[in-house]
Amino acid sequence: MTHANEPLILGIESSCDDTSAAVIRGPQVLSNVVANQALHSEVGGVVPEWASRAHLEKIHPVVQAALDKAVVKAHELDAVAYTLGPGLQGSLHVGTSFAKAFAWALGVPSIPVHHMRAHVLAHVLEPEPSPAYPFLCLTVSGGHTQLVKVNAPGDMEVLGQTLDDAAGEAFDKVAKLMGLPYPGGPIVDRLAQKGDPEAFAFSRPRMEGFNWSFSGLKTQVLHFLKREQAADPTFVERRKADICASVQAAILDMLCAPLMDAVIQLGIQEVAIAGGVSANSGLRVRLAGLAETHGWNVYVPPFAYCTDNAAMVAAVGWLDFRDGLQGSLGAAPSPRLPQLRSLAVSEEV
Ligand code: KG4
Ligand code: ZN
16 A cells, blocks of 8 residues: 555654664554664663663664665654653653754654553554554563553553563563573573473462562572572573473463453453563464454564564654644653653644
């Protein structure tokens, strides 16, 4: 389909440790450039100060690369969308300042975007089919785990969320306990494919409503590994695939329980997943199984739109721009933005 009449939107994402820029025309992604910051892997987690410095170095070349790849000149852009929060304060400052200055210089609106809303709305991007409204979205990332009822792009209700660690954090922390580099999620996923998910039993605590708690699992794994390593110092090395498969099975069981309840209670069978952990192959297989057994329509974003990326930020920018919304040049980044809503307003203030 041609989108010649749709606006051209530049998206900028810098909330954590990925510097990303993308150009979209309506739902069509023309470019989506992501520069990962490998420097954090050696210390087992994101160092906020390093992250903001790296964003500063990368943001201009990444934006230029996104424009070049899309074969778009800056003056052709209709708006610049950027992540205002939640995320790391210093990292957000870099993307926010760059985006607002760029938009101001071009004389186009700047559109602040809620990072978690962007993960959900990655589903409007082509080429995958989009879920019909209302749909349920399980957003699972390194910082958040949320079950969201999406009534419309601008109307989302958080039905439940994690009370402590996020699902991605659980993956990363377990990986760290096993001596694996950061981010551990993709490595646990890869090792789990060769292991036995029933090799070791970890409990799957269930919270009230549609909420989760993952911190207990990390503590369980910590004590388990200490005990086993004391008896046999080669235990982790010998059994790493089985440990990963067993931990992953527990995390996936815990993630899916409230989702299954929500589908039944709300009678909504349009089910989407989003966020970095939606790249997990076990979760994808699990959802395909649920779709087949229960007749759900399951929507899984392409890998490139699961982990942090600017195409999803541009997608929100496009939808808000289409609704006549825009941000103010005074918009300040916010590490915590509890409400999942549009951050743009109907006219410049
Ligand atoms: O959405 P995202 O890129 O950044 C945040 O907004 O947090 O998510 C990053 C998280 C990390 O915790 C990473 O370990 C996890 O997503 N992740 C995975 C996989 N790929 C990324 N977790 C499990 N399996 C994967 N394949
Ligand atoms: Zn994210």
